[in-house]
Amino acid sequence: MLHFLTYRTPSKFLKAFDEYAADSNLNFVKIISSIILILGTISRTLAIVFHQDAMEIQGYDDLSLNNWFQLTFSVIFLCISIYAKNKQLPLLYKKIIVLAFVAFFLTSAFNISYIISLHNTKNTLFVFLVGIVAASLFFAIEYKYMKLLVIYIVALYFAATQFSHLANQQKIVNFMAGIILGMVLLSFSRYSYYFKSSHFVQIKELEEKNIEIAHLNNQKGEILSFVAHDLRAPLNNIEALSQMMLFEKGDQGETKMIYNSALQAKNIINDLIEAVRTSQPELQKETFELNPYLQKIVSKWETNTDRKIVFSKGNEHLRLSANASKLERVIDNLISNALKFSSVDKEINVLASNVKNKAFIKVKDNGIGIPSELQSHIFEQFSKAGRKGLQGEKSIGLGLHISHKIIEQHQGELLVNSVENEGTTFTIQLPLV
Numbered sequence: 412m413l414h415f416l417t418y419r420t421p422s423k424f425l426k427a428f429d430e431y432a433a434d435s436n437l438n439f440v441k442i443i444s445s446i447i448l449i450l451g452t453i454s455r456t457l458a459i460v461f462h463q464d465a466m467e468i469q470g471y472d473d474l475s476l477n478n479w480f481q482l483t484f485s486v487i488f489l490c491i492s493i494y495a496k497n498k499q500l501p502l503l504y505k506k507i508i509v510l511a512f513v514a515f516f517l518t519s520a521f522n523i524s525y526i527i528s529l530h531n532t533k534n535t536l537f538v539f540l541v542g543i544v545a546a547s548l549f550f551a552i553e554y555k556y557m558k559l560l561v562i563y564i565v566a567l568y569f570a571a572t573q574f575s576h577l578a579n580q581q582k583i584v585n586f587m588a589g590i591i592l593g594m595v596l597l598s599f600s601r602y603s604y605y606f607k608s609s610h611f612v613q614i615k616e617l618e619e620k621n622i623e624i625a626h627l628n629n630q631k632g633e634i635l636s637f638v639a640h641d642l643r644a645p646l647n648n649i650e651a652l653s654q655m656m657l658f659e660k661g662d663q664g665e666t667k668m669i670y671n672s673a674l675q676a677k678n679i680i681n682d683l684i685e686a687v688r689t690s691q692p693e694l695q696k697e698t699f700e701l702n703p704y705l706q707k708i709v710s711k712w713e714t715n716t717d718r719k720i721v722f723s724k725g726n727e728h729l730r731l732s733a734n735a736s737k738l739e740r741v742i743d744n745l746i747s748n749a750l751k752f753s754s755v756d757k758e759i760n761v762l763a764s765n766v767k768n769k770a771f772i773k774v775k776d777n778g779i780g781i782p783s784e785l786q787s788h789i790f791e792q793f794s795k796a797g798r799k800g801l802q803g804e805k806s807i808g809l810g811l812h813i814s815h816k817i818i819e820q821h822q823g824e825l826l827v828n829s830v831e832n833e834g835t836t837f838t839i840q841l842p843l844v
Contacts, residue, residue: 416598416601418601418604418605418608418609419554420608420611420612421612424611424612424615427611427615428608428611428612429502430502431611432551432607432608432611433502433505433506433509434496434505435551436505436509436549436550436551436552437492437495437496437505437508437509438492438496439549439550440488440491440492440508440509440512441489441492441493441496443512443516443545443549444485444486444488444489444492444512445485445489447481447485447516447519448481448482448485448486448489451478451481451482451485452482454478455478455482458475458478470526470527473522473526474523474526477519477522477523477526480519480522481519484515484519488508488511488512488515491508492508492512495508506553506556509550509552510552510556510559510560513546513550513552513560514560514563516542516545516546517539517542517543517546517560517563517564517567517596518567519542520538520539520541520542520543521539521542521564521567521568521571523538523539524537524538524539525571539592540592540595543592543595543596543599544599546596546600547596547599547600547602547603548599548603550600550603551603551604551607551608552600552604553604554601554604557596557597557600557601557604558597560596560600561593561594561596561597562593564589564592564593564596565586565589565590565593567589568585568586568588568589568590568592569586569589571585572585572586572589642676642680643677643680643681646673646676646677646680647677649669649673650670650673650674650677653666653667653669653670653673654670657670679809694733694734694737694820694821695734696732696733696734697732697733697734697735698730698731698732698844699730699731699733699735700728700729700730701729701730701731701763701770701772702724702728702729702763704731704735705722705724705742705761705763705772706722706724708739708742708743708746708761709722709746709761712743712746716750718750718755718758718759719758719759720746720758720759720760720761721758721759721760721761722761722762722763723760723761723762723763724762724763725763725764725765727765729763729765729770729843730843730844731770731841731843731844732844733821733841734817734821737817737820737821738817738821740813740814740817741814741817741818741825741839742761742772742774742839744810744811744813744814745774745814745837745839746759746761746774747810748776748810748811748835748837749774749775749776749778749835750776752776752778752779752780752835753776753777753778753779753834754778757776757777757778758777759774759775759776760773760774760775760776761773761774761775762775765843766840768842768843769840769841769842769843770839770840770841770842770843771838771839771840772838772839772841773836773837773838773839774836774837775834775835775836775837776834776835776836777833777834778834778835779831779832780829780830780831780832780833780834780835781827781829781831781835782831783831786827786829789811789827790811790812790815790825791812792809792812811825818839818841821841822841822842823839823840823841823842824838824839824840825837825838825839825840826838826840
Protein backbone atom coordinates (compact mmCIF):
# COMPACT_ATOMS: atom_id res chain seq x y z
CA MET A 412 0.00 0.00 0.00
CA LEU A 413 2.82 2.41 0.91
CA HIS A 414 5.12 1.06 -1.78
CA PHE A 415 5.64 4.58 -3.13
CA LEU A 416 7.57 5.56 0.04
CA THR A 417 10.39 3.11 -0.75
CA TYR A 418 10.03 3.16 -4.55
CA ARG A 419 13.18 3.40 -6.67
CA THR A 420 13.27 3.82 -10.43
CA PRO A 421 14.53 0.54 -11.97
CA SER A 422 18.24 0.83 -12.71
CA LYS A 423 17.60 0.00 -16.37
CA PHE A 424 15.64 3.23 -16.81
CA LEU A 425 17.20 5.36 -14.06
CA LYS A 426 19.54 7.41 -16.25
CA ALA A 427 16.87 8.11 -18.86
CA PHE A 428 14.33 9.10 -16.20
CA ASP A 429 16.85 11.34 -14.42
CA GLU A 430 17.46 13.23 -17.66
CA TYR A 431 13.75 13.45 -18.39
CA ALA A 432 12.86 14.55 -14.83
CA ALA A 433 15.67 17.13 -14.73
CA ASP A 434 14.49 18.76 -17.96
CA SER A 435 10.86 18.62 -16.83
CA ASN A 436 11.79 20.13 -13.43
CA LEU A 437 13.76 22.94 -15.11
CA ASN A 438 10.76 23.70 -17.27
CA PHE A 439 8.61 24.04 -14.15
CA VAL A 440 11.28 26.25 -12.57
CA LYS A 441 10.93 28.59 -15.55
CA ILE A 442 7.12 28.53 -15.46
CA ILE A 443 6.71 28.96 -11.69
CA SER A 444 9.43 31.62 -11.38
CA SER A 445 7.68 33.54 -14.19
CA ILE A 446 4.36 33.31 -12.32
CA ILE A 447 5.99 34.45 -9.05
CA LEU A 448 7.66 37.33 -10.91
CA ILE A 449 4.35 38.45 -12.45
CA LEU A 450 2.41 38.18 -9.19
CA GLY A 451 5.20 39.87 -7.26
CA THR A 452 5.35 42.71 -9.78
CA ILE A 453 1.59 43.19 -9.57
CA SER A 454 1.76 43.25 -5.75
CA ARG A 455 4.63 45.78 -5.81
CA THR A 456 2.77 47.98 -8.32
CA LEU A 457 -0.41 47.95 -6.22
CA ALA A 458 1.63 48.78 -3.09
CA ILE A 459 3.09 51.81 -4.87
CA VAL A 460 -0.20 53.01 -6.37
CA PHE A 461 -2.16 52.51 -3.13
CA HIS A 462 0.73 53.20 -0.78
CA GLN A 463 -1.28 54.70 2.09
CA ASP A 464 -3.77 51.84 2.16
CA ALA A 465 -0.97 49.28 1.87
CA MET A 466 0.84 50.75 4.87
CA GLU A 467 -2.17 49.92 7.04
CA ILE A 468 -1.87 46.17 6.31
CA GLN A 469 -0.63 44.29 9.35
CA GLY A 470 2.98 43.20 8.87
CA TYR A 471 3.38 45.36 5.73
CA ASP A 472 7.13 45.86 6.22
CA ASP A 473 7.76 42.14 6.49
CA LEU A 474 5.46 41.42 3.51
CA SER A 475 7.24 44.10 1.49
CA LEU A 476 10.61 42.57 2.34
CA ASN A 477 9.34 39.12 1.30
CA ASN A 478 8.03 40.65 -1.94
CA TRP A 479 11.49 41.96 -2.78
CA PHE A 480 12.88 38.54 -1.88
CA GLN A 481 10.44 36.92 -4.32
CA LEU A 482 11.13 39.41 -7.11
CA THR A 483 14.91 39.10 -6.80
CA PHE A 484 15.15 35.32 -6.70
CA SER A 485 12.38 34.70 -9.27
CA VAL A 486 14.37 36.79 -11.76
CA ILE A 487 17.56 34.90 -10.86
CA PHE A 488 15.95 31.47 -11.23
CA LEU A 489 14.14 32.46 -14.42
CA CYS A 490 17.44 33.47 -16.03
CA ILE A 491 19.24 30.39 -14.71
CA SER A 492 16.52 28.01 -15.96
CA ILE A 493 16.59 29.58 -19.45
CA TYR A 494 20.39 29.40 -19.51
CA ALA A 495 20.38 25.78 -18.31
CA LYS A 496 17.88 24.73 -20.99
CA ASN A 497 19.89 26.40 -23.76
CA LYS A 498 23.35 25.29 -22.64
CA GLN A 499 22.53 21.67 -21.78
CA LEU A 500 24.20 21.70 -18.36
CA PRO A 501 25.37 18.46 -16.70
CA LEU A 502 22.68 16.52 -14.86
CA LEU A 503 24.04 17.30 -11.38
CA TYR A 504 23.94 21.06 -12.02
CA LYS A 505 20.31 20.79 -13.14
CA LYS A 506 19.40 18.93 -9.95
CA ILE A 507 21.13 21.57 -7.80
CA ILE A 508 19.24 24.38 -9.56
CA VAL A 509 15.91 22.59 -9.03
CA LEU A 510 16.69 21.84 -5.40
CA ALA A 511 17.65 25.49 -4.74
CA PHE A 512 14.50 26.74 -6.44
CA VAL A 513 12.21 24.43 -4.43
CA ALA A 514 13.94 25.63 -1.25
CA PHE A 515 13.34 29.25 -2.33
CA PHE A 516 9.71 28.47 -3.23
CA LEU A 517 9.01 26.81 0.14
CA THR A 518 10.81 29.58 2.01
CA SER A 519 8.68 32.19 0.28
CA ALA A 520 5.48 30.29 1.16
CA PHE A 521 6.69 29.87 4.76
CA ASN A 522 7.48 33.59 5.05
CA ILE A 523 3.94 34.53 4.04
CA SER A 524 2.44 32.10 6.58
CA TYR A 525 4.91 33.32 9.23
CA ILE A 526 4.07 36.98 8.67
CA ILE A 527 0.29 36.59 8.37
CA SER A 528 0.13 34.41 11.51
CA LEU A 529 2.13 37.00 13.50
CA HIS A 530 5.10 34.62 13.85
CA ASN A 531 2.92 31.77 15.14
CA THR A 532 2.68 29.59 12.04
CA LYS A 533 0.54 26.89 13.60
CA ASN A 534 -2.35 29.36 13.39
CA THR A 535 -2.08 29.93 9.60
CA LEU A 536 -0.66 27.04 7.60
CA PHE A 537 -2.74 27.40 4.42
CA VAL A 538 -0.18 29.27 2.28
CA PHE A 539 2.64 26.97 3.33
CA LEU A 540 0.53 23.86 2.68
CA VAL A 541 -0.21 25.21 -0.81
CA GLY A 542 3.55 25.60 -1.32
CA ILE A 543 4.18 22.01 -0.17
CA VAL A 544 1.46 20.58 -2.44
CA ALA A 545 2.68 22.64 -5.43
CA ALA A 546 6.31 21.59 -4.92
CA SER A 547 5.28 17.93 -4.60
CA LEU A 548 2.96 18.05 -7.59
CA PHE A 549 5.24 19.74 -10.12
CA PHE A 550 8.71 18.46 -9.22
CA ALA A 551 10.02 14.89 -9.37
CA ILE A 552 12.83 14.87 -6.81
CA GLU A 553 14.83 11.86 -5.68
CA TYR A 554 14.53 10.57 -2.14
CA LYS A 555 18.04 11.62 -1.04
CA TYR A 556 17.50 15.21 -2.21
CA MET A 557 14.01 15.38 -0.79
CA LYS A 558 15.39 14.41 2.63
CA LEU A 559 17.59 17.52 2.45
CA LEU A 560 14.52 19.67 1.77
CA VAL A 561 12.66 18.09 4.69
CA ILE A 562 15.60 18.79 7.01
CA TYR A 563 15.67 22.35 5.65
CA ILE A 564 11.96 22.85 6.39
CA VAL A 565 12.27 21.54 9.94
CA ALA A 566 15.35 23.72 10.51
CA LEU A 567 13.47 26.74 9.10
CA TYR A 568 10.63 26.17 11.55
CA PHE A 569 13.07 25.75 14.42
CA ALA A 570 14.95 28.94 13.54
CA ALA A 571 11.73 30.92 13.13
CA THR A 572 10.40 29.84 16.52
CA GLN A 573 13.69 30.76 18.22
CA PHE A 574 13.55 34.34 16.91
CA SER A 575 9.87 34.80 17.81
CA HIS A 576 8.55 36.16 21.10
CA LEU A 577 6.34 33.16 21.74
CA ALA A 578 6.17 31.20 24.94
CA ASN A 579 8.25 28.05 25.11
CA GLN A 580 5.12 25.89 24.88
CA GLN A 581 4.11 27.65 21.64
CA LYS A 582 7.63 27.25 20.26
CA ILE A 583 7.48 23.49 20.89
CA VAL A 584 4.08 23.28 19.17
CA ASN A 585 5.42 25.22 16.16
CA PHE A 586 8.49 23.02 15.97
CA MET A 587 6.30 19.89 16.03
CA ALA A 588 4.15 21.43 13.26
CA GLY A 589 7.35 21.87 11.24
CA ILE A 590 8.22 18.18 11.67
CA ILE A 591 4.69 17.12 10.65
CA LEU A 592 4.78 19.37 7.55
CA GLY A 593 8.21 17.98 6.68
CA MET A 594 6.74 14.47 6.74
CA VAL A 595 3.79 15.67 4.63
CA LEU A 596 6.24 17.11 2.09
CA LEU A 597 8.21 13.84 2.02
CA SER A 598 5.06 11.70 1.58
CA PHE A 599 3.52 13.89 -1.13
CA SER A 600 6.79 14.17 -3.03
CA ARG A 601 7.42 10.42 -2.87
CA TYR A 602 3.96 9.72 -4.28
CA SER A 603 4.49 12.25 -7.07
CA TYR A 604 7.92 10.78 -7.85
CA TYR A 605 6.49 7.24 -7.83
CA PHE A 606 3.66 8.19 -10.19
CA LYS A 607 5.91 10.04 -12.66
CA SER A 608 8.65 7.44 -12.59
CA SER A 609 6.34 4.44 -12.97
CA HIS A 610 4.51 6.19 -15.81
CA PHE A 611 7.84 6.89 -17.54
CA VAL A 612 8.94 3.27 -17.06
CA GLN A 613 5.67 1.99 -18.52
CA ILE A 614 6.12 4.18 -21.60
CA LYS A 615 9.73 3.01 -22.06
CA GLU A 616 8.72 -0.63 -21.69
CA LEU A 617 5.96 -0.08 -24.23
CA GLU A 618 8.48 1.51 -26.62
CA GLU A 619 10.78 -1.48 -26.22
CA LYS A 620 7.89 -3.86 -26.88
CA ASN A 621 6.95 -1.88 -29.98
CA ILE A 622 10.54 -2.03 -31.25
CA GLU A 623 10.61 -5.77 -30.57
CA ILE A 624 7.28 -6.26 -32.36
CA ALA A 625 8.48 -4.17 -35.31
CA HIS A 626 11.67 -6.28 -35.47
CA LEU A 627 9.68 -9.53 -35.39
CA ASN A 628 7.30 -8.15 -37.98
CA ASN A 629 10.24 -7.29 -40.26
CA GLN A 630 11.63 -10.78 -39.79
CA LYS A 631 8.23 -12.27 -40.62
CA GLY A 632 8.02 -10.09 -43.69
CA GLU A 633 11.50 -11.08 -44.85
CA ILE A 634 10.76 -14.80 -44.39
CA LEU A 635 7.42 -14.46 -46.18
CA SER A 636 9.05 -12.51 -48.99
CA PHE A 637 11.80 -15.15 -49.44
CA VAL A 638 9.24 -17.96 -49.50
CA ALA A 639 7.04 -16.07 -51.96
CA HIS A 640 9.97 -15.37 -54.29
CA ASP A 641 11.03 -19.03 -54.20
CA LEU A 642 7.49 -20.20 -54.95
CA ARG A 643 7.04 -17.82 -57.84
CA ALA A 644 9.64 -19.53 -60.06
CA PRO A 645 8.00 -23.01 -60.15
CA LEU A 646 4.57 -21.42 -60.54
CA ASN A 647 5.84 -19.48 -63.55
CA ASN A 648 7.00 -22.79 -65.05
CA ILE A 649 3.63 -24.44 -64.39
CA GLU A 650 1.83 -21.47 -65.92
CA ALA A 651 4.07 -21.45 -69.01
CA LEU A 652 3.80 -25.24 -69.56
CA SER A 653 0.01 -25.30 -69.13
CA GLN A 654 -0.28 -22.33 -71.50
CA MET A 655 1.78 -24.23 -74.10
CA MET A 656 -0.42 -27.31 -73.67
CA LEU A 657 -3.54 -25.21 -74.15
CA PHE A 658 -2.05 -23.67 -77.28
CA GLU A 659 -1.07 -27.06 -78.74
CA LYS A 660 -3.98 -29.26 -77.69
CA GLY A 661 -6.84 -26.80 -77.30
CA ASP A 662 -9.09 -26.09 -74.35
CA GLN A 663 -8.83 -29.17 -72.13
CA GLY A 664 -10.64 -28.92 -68.80
CA GLU A 665 -7.81 -30.26 -66.65
CA THR A 666 -5.14 -28.18 -68.38
CA LYS A 667 -7.27 -25.05 -68.13
CA MET A 668 -7.77 -25.74 -64.40
CA ILE A 669 -3.98 -26.11 -63.90
CA TYR A 670 -3.37 -22.86 -65.78
CA ASN A 671 -6.01 -20.92 -63.80
CA SER A 672 -4.77 -22.33 -60.47
CA ALA A 673 -1.17 -21.37 -61.26
CA LEU A 674 -2.30 -17.89 -62.28
CA GLN A 675 -4.36 -17.49 -59.11
CA ALA A 676 -1.49 -18.71 -56.90
CA LYS A 677 0.92 -16.32 -58.62
CA ASN A 678 -1.46 -13.40 -58.05
CA ILE A 679 -1.74 -14.32 -54.35
CA ILE A 680 2.06 -14.45 -54.05
CA ASN A 681 2.36 -11.05 -55.74
CA ASP A 682 -0.17 -9.66 -53.25
CA LEU A 683 1.77 -11.14 -50.32
CA ILE A 684 5.05 -9.63 -51.55
CA GLU A 685 3.35 -6.25 -51.97
CA ALA A 686 1.72 -6.46 -48.52
CA VAL A 687 4.91 -7.30 -46.57
CA ARG A 688 7.07 -4.73 -48.35
CA THR A 689 8.13 -2.24 -45.66
CA SER A 690 9.34 0.52 -47.95
CA GLN A 691 7.53 1.48 -51.11
CA PRO A 692 9.66 2.39 -54.16
CA GLU A 693 9.14 5.83 -55.62
CA LEU A 694 6.32 5.86 -58.15
CA GLN A 695 7.44 6.17 -61.76
CA LYS A 696 4.66 8.24 -63.30
CA GLU A 697 3.73 9.00 -66.88
CA THR A 698 1.08 11.23 -68.40
CA PHE A 699 -1.63 9.58 -70.49
CA GLU A 700 -5.24 9.93 -71.65
CA LEU A 701 -7.57 8.14 -69.27
CA ASN A 702 -10.36 7.05 -71.64
CA PRO A 703 -8.18 5.07 -74.12
CA TYR A 704 -6.32 3.59 -71.14
CA LEU A 705 -9.54 2.33 -69.53
CA GLN A 706 -10.89 1.12 -72.88
CA LYS A 707 -7.78 -1.03 -73.32
CA ILE A 708 -8.22 -2.57 -69.84
CA VAL A 709 -11.93 -3.30 -70.44
CA SER A 710 -11.15 -4.83 -73.87
CA LYS A 711 -8.59 -7.13 -72.25
CA TRP A 712 -11.21 -8.34 -69.78
CA GLU A 713 -13.80 -8.83 -72.52
CA THR A 714 -11.30 -11.02 -74.39
CA ASN A 715 -10.64 -13.22 -71.34
CA THR A 716 -14.21 -13.59 -70.09
CA ASP A 717 -17.65 -14.11 -71.53
CA ARG A 718 -19.14 -11.68 -69.00
CA LYS A 719 -20.52 -8.31 -70.16
CA ILE A 720 -18.38 -5.32 -69.12
CA VAL A 721 -19.62 -1.89 -70.29
CA PHE A 722 -17.30 1.13 -70.41
CA SER A 723 -18.96 4.58 -70.32
CA LYS A 724 -16.89 7.69 -70.93
CA GLY A 725 -17.66 11.39 -71.10
CA ASN A 726 -16.90 13.62 -74.07
CA GLU A 727 -14.05 15.45 -72.35
CA HIS A 728 -10.37 14.57 -72.45
CA LEU A 729 -9.04 13.37 -69.07
CA ARG A 730 -5.28 13.38 -68.62
CA LEU A 731 -3.62 11.67 -65.64
CA SER A 732 -0.10 11.54 -64.31
CA ALA A 733 0.14 8.08 -62.78
CA ASN A 734 1.94 4.75 -62.75
CA ALA A 735 0.02 2.96 -65.48
CA SER A 736 0.83 -0.61 -64.39
CA LYS A 737 -0.04 -0.02 -60.71
CA LEU A 738 -3.27 1.77 -61.57
CA GLU A 739 -4.16 -1.09 -63.94
CA ARG A 740 -3.62 -3.49 -61.05
CA VAL A 741 -6.16 -1.56 -58.98
CA ILE A 742 -8.75 -1.47 -61.75
CA ASP A 743 -8.18 -5.17 -62.51
CA ASN A 744 -8.79 -5.98 -58.86
CA LEU A 745 -12.01 -3.94 -58.76
CA ILE A 746 -13.33 -5.55 -61.95
CA SER A 747 -12.34 -9.01 -60.65
CA ASN A 748 -14.25 -8.39 -57.41
CA ALA A 749 -17.26 -7.10 -59.35
CA LEU A 750 -17.31 -10.29 -61.44
CA LYS A 751 -16.74 -12.46 -58.39
CA PHE A 752 -19.69 -11.07 -56.40
CA SER A 753 -22.32 -10.69 -59.10
CA SER A 754 -24.19 -13.34 -61.08
CA VAL A 755 -23.18 -14.17 -64.66
CA ASP A 756 -26.23 -12.47 -66.17
CA LYS A 757 -25.41 -9.09 -64.54
CA GLU A 758 -23.22 -6.60 -66.38
CA ILE A 759 -20.30 -4.69 -64.90
CA ASN A 760 -20.06 -0.95 -65.54
CA VAL A 761 -16.83 1.05 -65.73
CA LEU A 762 -17.34 4.81 -65.86
CA ALA A 763 -14.96 7.76 -66.21
CA SER A 764 -15.84 11.41 -65.51
CA ASN A 765 -14.45 14.78 -64.44
CA VAL A 766 -15.73 16.16 -61.13
CA LYS A 767 -14.16 19.37 -59.80
CA ASN A 768 -10.94 18.82 -61.74
CA LYS A 769 -10.60 15.26 -60.47
CA ALA A 770 -10.84 12.05 -62.46
CA PHE A 771 -13.56 9.76 -61.11
CA ILE A 772 -13.20 6.11 -62.16
CA LYS A 773 -16.14 3.98 -61.05
CA VAL A 774 -16.46 0.21 -61.15
CA LYS A 775 -20.10 -0.71 -60.51
CA ASP A 776 -21.77 -4.09 -60.18
CA ASN A 777 -25.32 -5.23 -59.39
CA GLY A 778 -24.25 -8.11 -57.19
CA ILE A 779 -24.71 -9.22 -53.61
CA GLY A 780 -23.21 -6.05 -52.10
CA ILE A 781 -21.18 -5.73 -48.92
CA PRO A 782 -22.87 -6.03 -45.49
CA SER A 783 -22.74 -2.71 -43.63
CA GLU A 784 -20.81 -4.22 -40.69
CA LEU A 785 -17.98 -5.28 -43.04
CA GLN A 786 -17.64 -2.08 -45.04
CA SER A 787 -15.37 -0.37 -42.52
CA HIS A 788 -12.93 -3.32 -42.71
CA ILE A 789 -12.60 -3.94 -46.44
CA PHE A 790 -9.36 -1.93 -46.87
CA GLU A 791 -7.60 -3.59 -43.91
CA GLN A 792 -4.64 -5.93 -44.41
CA PHE A 793 -5.81 -9.58 -44.34
CA SER A 794 -9.27 -8.13 -43.88
CA LYS A 795 -11.91 -10.13 -42.06
CA ALA A 796 -14.30 -8.75 -44.72
CA GLY A 797 -12.80 -11.19 -47.25
CA ARG A 798 -15.48 -13.58 -48.57
CA LYS A 799 -15.79 -16.36 -51.10
CA GLY A 800 -17.11 -15.40 -54.52
CA LEU A 801 -20.37 -16.71 -55.94
CA GLN A 802 -18.42 -19.41 -57.81
CA GLY A 803 -16.42 -20.36 -54.69
CA GLU A 804 -13.42 -18.08 -55.48
CA LYS A 805 -11.22 -17.69 -52.42
CA SER A 806 -9.82 -14.42 -51.03
CA ILE A 807 -6.98 -13.76 -48.57
CA GLY A 808 -8.15 -10.19 -47.94
CA LEU A 809 -5.23 -8.34 -49.52
CA GLY A 810 -6.47 -7.06 -52.89
CA LEU A 811 -8.43 -4.05 -51.68
CA HIS A 812 -5.79 -3.22 -49.05
CA ILE A 813 -3.10 -3.06 -51.73
CA SER A 814 -5.40 -1.14 -54.10
CA HIS A 815 -6.14 1.42 -51.38
CA LYS A 816 -2.41 1.79 -50.69
CA ILE A 817 -1.61 2.31 -54.40
CA ILE A 818 -4.26 5.01 -54.78
CA GLU A 819 -2.95 6.77 -51.66
CA GLN A 820 0.53 6.77 -53.25
CA HIS A 821 -1.06 8.67 -56.14
CA GLN A 822 -2.50 11.27 -53.69
CA GLY A 823 -5.97 9.99 -54.48
CA GLU A 824 -8.85 8.26 -52.72
CA LEU A 825 -10.52 4.88 -53.07
CA LEU A 826 -14.12 4.95 -51.82
CA VAL A 827 -16.87 2.34 -51.60
CA ASN A 828 -20.64 2.63 -51.70
CA SER A 829 -22.58 -0.59 -51.28
CA VAL A 830 -26.08 -1.76 -50.48
CA GLU A 831 -26.55 -5.41 -49.62
CA ASN A 832 -28.29 -7.41 -52.39
CA GLU A 833 -28.31 -4.33 -54.65
CA GLY A 834 -24.68 -3.93 -55.67
CA THR A 835 -21.38 -2.16 -55.01
CA THR A 836 -19.64 0.83 -56.54
CA PHE A 837 -15.94 1.49 -56.01
CA THR A 838 -14.80 5.01 -56.90
CA ILE A 839 -11.20 6.01 -57.59
CA GLN A 840 -10.56 9.75 -57.29
CA LEU A 841 -7.31 11.03 -58.83
CA PRO A 842 -6.05 14.56 -59.58
CA LEU A 843 -6.06 15.54 -63.25
CA VAL A 844 -3.08 17.06 -65.03
